[in-house]
Amino acid sequence: MDFNIKVWRQSSPKAIGRFETYFLSVISPDISFVEMMDNLNKQLSDYKQDVIAFDHDCREGICGACSLYINGYAHGPDSEVTTCQLYMRMFRDGSTITVEPWRSRGFPIIKDLVVDRQAFDKILQAGGFVSVDTGGAPDANTIPIAKIDADKSLDASSCIGCGACVAACKNGSAMLFIAARTSALSFLPQGSIERAARAKAMVKKMDELGFGTCCNTGACALVCPKKISIEHIARLNRDFLLFT
Amino acid sequence: MSCKLISKVPNGPLSQKWTSHKDSLRLVSPNNKRKLEIIVVGTGLGGSSAAASLGELGYNVKVFCINDSPRRAHSIAAQGGINAAKNYANDNDSVYRLFYDTIKGGDFRSREANVYRLAELSNVVIDQCVAQGVPFARDYGGMLHSRSFGGTQVSRTFYARAQTGQQLLLGAYGALNRQIAKGNVKVYTRREMMDLVVINGEARGILVRNLVSGRIERYGAHAVVIATGGYSNVFFHSTNAMHSNGSAIWQCYKKGAFFANPSFTQIHPTCIPVHAKHASKLTLMSESLRNDGRIWTPKKKEDVERLRLNTLQPSQILETDRDYFLEEQYPAFGNLVPRDVATRACKRQCDAGYGVNKIGKAVFLDFSDALLRLGRDEIEDRYGNLFQMYQKITTVNPINQPMMIYPAPHYTMGGLWVDYNLMTTIPGLYAIGEANFSDHGANRLGASALMQGLVDGYFILPYTIGDYLADKIKVPFTDVNHPVFDETEVTIKDRISSLFSDNRSNSADFFHQALGRIMWKKVGMDRSDAGLRFALRKIEELKSAFLEGIYVSGSRYDLNYELEKALRVSDFIEIAQLMAFDALNRKESCGSHFRREMQTKEGECLRDDISFMYVSAWEFNGIDNPPILHKEILEYDYINIIERNYIL
Numbered sequence A: 001m002d003f004n005i006k007v008w009r010q011s012s013p014k015a016i017g018r019f020e021t022y023f024l025s026v027i028s029p030d031i032s033f034v035e036m037m038d039n040l041n042k043q044l045s046d047y048k049q050d051v052i053a054f055d056h057d058c059r060e061g062i063c064g065a066c067s068l069y070i071n072g073y074a075h076g077p078d079s080e081v082t083t084c085q086l087y088m089r090m091f092r093d094g095s096t097i098t099v100e101p102w103r104s105r106g107f108p109i110i111k112d113l114v115v116d117r118q119a120f121d122k123i124l125q126a127g128g129f130v131s132v133d134t135g136g137a138p139d140a141n142t143i144p145i146a147k148i149d150a151d152k153s154l155d156a157s158s159c160i161g162c163g164a165c166v167a168a169c170k171n172g173s174a175m176l177f178i179a180a181r182t183s184a185l186s187f188l189p190q191g192s193i194e195r196a197a198r199a200k201a202m203v204k205k206m207d208e209l210g211f212g213t214c215c216n217t218g219a220c221a222l223v224c225p226k227k228i229s230i231e232h233i234a235r236l237n238r239d240f241l242l243f244t
Numbered sequence B: 001m002s003c004k005l006i007s008k009v010p011n012g013p014l015s016q017k018w019t020s021h022k023d024s025l026r027l028v029s030p031n032n033k034r035k036l037e038i039i040v041v042g043t044g045l046g047g048s049s050a051a052a053s054l055g056e057l058g059y060n061v062k063v064f065c066i067n068d069s070p071r072r073a074h075s076i077a078a079q080g081g082i083n084a085a086k087n088y089a090n091d092n093d094s095v096y097r098l099f100y101d102t103i104k105g106g107d108f109r110s111r112e113a114n115v116y117r118l119a120e121l122s123n124v125v126i127d128q129c130v131a132q133g134v135p136f137a138r139d140y141g142g143m144l145h146s147r148s149f150g151g152t153q154v155s156r157t158f159y160a161r162a163q164t165g166q167q168l169l170l171g172a173y174g175a176l177n178r179q180i181a182k183g184n185v186k187v188y189t190r191r192e193m194m195d196l197v198v199i200n201g202e203a204r205g206i207l208v209r210n211l212v213s214g215r216i217e218r219y220g221a222h223a224v225v226i227a228t229g230g231y232s233n234v235f236f237h238s239t240n241a242m243h244s245n246g247s248a249i250w251q252c253y254k255k256g257a258f259f260a261n262p263s264f265t266q267i268h269p270t271c272i273p274v275h276a277k278h279a280s281k282l283t284l285m286s287e288s289l290r291n292d293g294r295i296w297t298p299k300k301k302e303d304v305e306r307l308r309l310n311t312l313q314p315s316q317i318l319e320t321d322r323d324y325f326l327e328e329q330y331p332a333f334g335n336l337v338p339r340d341v342a343t344r345a346c347k348r349q350c351d352a353g354y355g356v357n358k359i360g361k362a363v364f365l366d367f368s369d370a371l372l373r374l375g376r377d378e379i380e381d382r383y384g385n386l387f388q389m390y391q392k393i394t395t396v397n398p399i400n401q402p403m404m405i406y407p408a409p410h411y412t413m414g415g416l417w418v419d420y421n422l423m424t425t426i427p428g429l430y431a432i433g434e435a436n437f438s439d440h441g442a443n444r445l446g447a448s449a450l451m452q453g454l455v456d457g458y459f460i461l462p463y464t465i466g467d468y469l470a471d472k473i474k475v476p477f478t479d480v481n482h483p484v485f486d487e488t489e490v491t492i493k494d495r496i497s498s499l500f501s502d503n504r505s506n507s508a509d510f511f512h513q514a515l516g517r518i519m520w521k522k523v524g525m526d527r528s529d530a531g532l533r534f535a536l537r538k539i540e541e542l543k544s545a546f547l548e549g550i551y552v553s554g555s556r557y558d559l560n561y562e563l564e565k566a567l568r569v570s571d572f573i574e575i576a577q578l579m580a581f582d583a584l585n586r587k588e589s590c591g592s593h594f595r596r597e598m599q600t601k602e603g604e605c606l607r608d609d610i611s612f613m614y615v616s617a618w619e620f621n622g623i624d625n626p627p628i629l630h631k632e633i634l635e636y637d638y639i640n641i642i643e644r645n646y647i648l
């Protein structure tokens, strides 16, 4: 297969970025998008050029590091996958593929395709946990939890914190990300005690950090590689109202 | 035992050792804890749980990781589950059985007292995680559900679909976040440890490279905890994440910490085989699948041929023409034999010409019986996301056709030598999680790495580190302008400079792949005297080739993955050398370490307990000299040493 890869290059946070197009040949359809990027980087390195910076680590769709905006979609054209689980067989031979970083006020660009997502950590630090210390926990079976609640909690807790939802949102809102965590905890008795205060603190932090507000277009849930449902945002709003 | 290796295993009956040891550990009062600093390197299950718990106690903690967020540590990828001796299934499980299974699974090459403590503390880990809001699988009555993993005959593995590591890490990361918000823990992301600082014989700090600015930064502490995971990426292709590395433990080794059992590396039987040229890593298919999946190859060579030519579908092969070789050979454990046993059996099958993919290097993992027995919904509920992962990679849905799987490097039992307090041979330097060697002997049982990481971080280190720090309350914060920091920084900068030269042309990946080929062929599943000697020669050649040929593009004062890789690969080459050296020294087969010369007539491991019932702990002896071997003799006071047998 042959591709023209049109990539956003930006040497530093303040530098002016631009698209560069590279021709890449002989790619097996069975390699992933990040492996294609490896190949491209090898080609650049062979020509003694600076390689393209992009985040990745587990390459199994679970760490949430990879974060490319491909042909106008966060994580590309396939559904329910991260960039590292997107395979080149999804693309037409000979086509041009446009690769951009997440673009959002909350995620400033560090270099090329790498953005700074520390804001997500800060939002979770504001309350995305159950306030228990190590030690002294009661036996795990003391409080029964209905299977359906545990399953729903796990569905929400499947969020990998990649930021695709923010990248896809025209307002750059982090509501789906927050809602995934608040729901994951609210479905469980251990987490529901602090639900109202948690919702309040996390949304407040989100606002402080420059993310936009949610206007329910649902773009976030569409691109989510883990199928986190927009229903969680409604639940988050309920938790939030509980507080006020 | 060597005079330098004092394991500090307490006296007294096995089941009382930890209790009485805890009582003898010194304490640090809350006021004094504030005067003490601890560095934790790594934010996987080991690092996050430790940093959070130490922060809660009131110490000043600094925690470091390579990724942009602590949550992305490699632990996030763990799939199948975590063991605990809860006996909720009423199947006569107990602390003793978990302990015994783990010792036996490790082929009698781990320290009895440590393993007992691990089993003893396994239960409170589950309690702790539930309290944090980890959504473990539940049965319809609302109680925790468990399943079985290899090497056991009970159901003691707790799980959250195939996302157990993710959920446990989100729990630990939540606890960590809480301490960060309180100001007890400071987190430093996108930092890679470059060296350990030892002052007056004690660990007093680290130097890191800020991966964004490229600058070298200095951090001091009263104690340093290494939780940087395993070094399976020495094989190039492994199930580990791309940034998993052995560099931090290697730096500690070079500063005087002993490296234990470097050759004990686990090859996991059920992974998706290399699917394309340029594939960068291998994907694990969790051991939990062996609860319901059956492993087989055809009995007839002609069926194998036709499978390879794609003129026969696996479902067309008659039941009587299938060789369910694990069930045949190990009736008592069947498909749930330990990993090393399953791996060797798969390899034997493929070596004998029964491999089912085009290149003859795969066996089937088949769910058709389970689908009939349990129905599609139940199977999808249990393994849905693994099936999806498999399908995305191979385009085949395991509901319709059996998976094809093959062994791949996965976990390293070897690591920094630690005593019962998890302290290395450098005072004040601790190692936890996969980075230490402590509990798994020559082979780790499934679902016990998560257990160990969390036991170390939540419940052991916070107690034992206090005993060391009790002496340090009058010691001021480390002065990062101390000459040792200066010297170390110069060495690091020289090392980085030496990697940049325009006259050279090979990338780090080029050398990494070459190293991987040597290691996989000669220091992988099948080791021999001649093969290991050959590997040592080849690694030595590669080391020189690397120095002469490595090309790194870009700048050192910038985000530069090529530079990061080059630094890690140069360490991998040296680690590989020590692995081969250790494997050559150990002229026995045990667990994952299979020496061709030492096998039973059935092709199983032949241990030599008289000569090798010890932990090999290697001391660095300068770059040009062979390392020095120290032996920690393993003494088993409470269990009978037997030949490992999974047949009866």
Ligand SMILES: Cc1cc2nc3c(=O)[nH]c(=O)nc-3n(C[C@H](O)[C@H](O)[C@H](O)COP(=O)(O)OP(=O)(O)OC[C@H]3O[C@@H](n4cnc5c(N)ncnc54)[C@H](O)[C@@H]3O)c2cc1C
Binding pocket: B041, B042, B043, B044, B045, B046, B047, B064, B065, B066, B067, B070, B072, B073, B074, B075, B076, B077, B078, B079, B080, B081, B082, B164, B165, B191, B192, B193, B194, B227, B228, B229, B230, B239, B240, B241, B244, B245, B247, B248, B284, B410, B411, B432, B433, B434, B435, B446, B447, B448, B449, B450, B451, B453
């Ligand atoms: C695919 C897969 C599935 C698995 N499934 C299971 C399972 O079901 N059950 C089970 O028990 N075990 C499982 N394991 C094993 C288990 O996941 C690991 O052994 C365990 O998570 C290791 O945890 P850790 O805290 O020691 O290190 P890791 O989670 O590897 O974390 C290492 C940390 O150290 C940081 N780090 C590394 N080097 C440096 C450096 N030089 N400087 C600064 N920071 C550094 C990293 O950024 C990271 O934060 C699995 C492993 C794999 C690969």
Ligand code: FES
Binding pocket: A055, A056, A057, A058, A059, A060, A061, A062, A063, A064, A065, A066, A082, A083, A084, A085
């Ligand atoms: S690299 Fe981890 S999710 Fe893609």
